[in-house]
Amino acid sequence: MGEREHGPEPQPLGPGPVGSAAPLSPSPPSCPTDPTPPAPALASAPPLVSADLRRRNPLLTEAGARLLRALLEHSDAPRWNYRCGDLLTSTDLRAIEGFRTELATLRCARRPGPPDDALLRKVAGLRPRVAWFRRRLPPGADLERDWDALPTTSREDLAATPGDLMPDDSDLERLVVHATSGTTGHPVLVPHHPFACSAYKPLLEVALAAYGIHPRFGPEVVGAFLVCAQAHTVTYATVHAAWRDAGFAKLNLAPADWPTPESAARYFDRFQPLLLTGDPGSFAEMLRLKIAARPLALVSTAVALQSGLQADLAAAYGCPVLDWYSLNEVGPVAYACPRGFLHVLPHDLHVEAVDAGGRAVPPGERGELAATGGRNPFLPLFRYRTGDWGRMVYEPCACGDPMPRILDLEGRAPVLFRTRAGAPVNAVDVSRVLRPFSIVQHAFVQRADLSCELVLRPAPGRPDPDAARLEHALREIFGPGIAISVRLDARLGLDAPAGKVVAYRSEVGTRA
16 A cells, blocks of 8 residues: 555664665564674674674563574574664653553544644644744644644655654654655655654554454564565564564565575474564465464555455464554554454544545545654654545444544555446445455556556465456446456566555546
């Protein structure tokens, strides 16, 4: 979806702007890392917690260091090419515990309209401290009364003048930088903070609890593997203080990354992570390689998860497969509950659907999703246009989660296609046709002559989608007189930036 991050992922390395490792997480955010190659093996064992390691993981325990050494030095470990740590201090860890408590008590039903009082007070406190707020918010504006008339921010603001969005009194010694390329490939640098990076963990715990999953983290377990299937990406192992020094590794399934063809399977079997995160293509590659694992859950990020592949993964690994919506600029936004609905996840994030002028659309109507709040002290979001589109609804969900839901999420402005008679066909209608099939990604285009082409990347190791059946289903919604072709492309998205493709495109020239 749009600029969905490839997370959840571990945290960056050092103060100030540093290099960043392009992912998916939900996202989870890209992990700025230390581009220093791992030290060569020594004849005698080095100290468990070196000064360099302490810099990256200030709260590291000896038990956590032993687990990290096991992850790094196992005979089947991949060829690590980066080092990464969480940078958390004791103060950060206390803040994360406080955030956990808030999530347990402050996630409640919301109403359409402006943010709640707590968030409005936070924004009011930022008005004199943030250059963009001083310049763009009218001095006499009442935040609650005039909310709909207040300006929005966008990716362009972040790209052009990121300093204008940061509070004047920011402590830049804690600054880390995430790079995100988006669907356009144009890089944008996102200022981030170690606390905000690690705050995704309590959010993930809330999502898992909705499925009755309550992992017990600690230095005796690997908390998660972030699984990639790319020609080249960074790989590293670390531990997370926010999960009591549970282990984490970012792994790439590319054969060149492993000592032997059997190493990846043995590495998974040896460490048995509690959770697996990754994009649908990476999980499909796990299926193809027949990598065995016994996770409590799979968390799918970065691009849309089709229900056919979701069912295949759930059957293969015997656990829930959660869809996770996150953005590098915003952090975790929503998760799919057991009923399949995306619920806004953080209590401190206000999500609304707005029109082109920045006014909130009525509940249930499609608009661009905009976010306010969050917990990144370096980037206080204000009506930030995400580039993703959907419908906000506020009625109670049968799953029991009281937070608002996002329906029909699409990662770009909605596209309308046309029948030969000129009637509209929504991209959502095409999405419904695709859901039952085990596919990784798709690209659908309607040409100027109204002909349509659907390109599918099938899930490796699964039966190919029935092209004739798909073609018939598309004819049902487009009607007579439209030429429709369906073809399979096993490399769709593999050569695109961050593996993203434009799912829907129309050359007819009529957009919603």
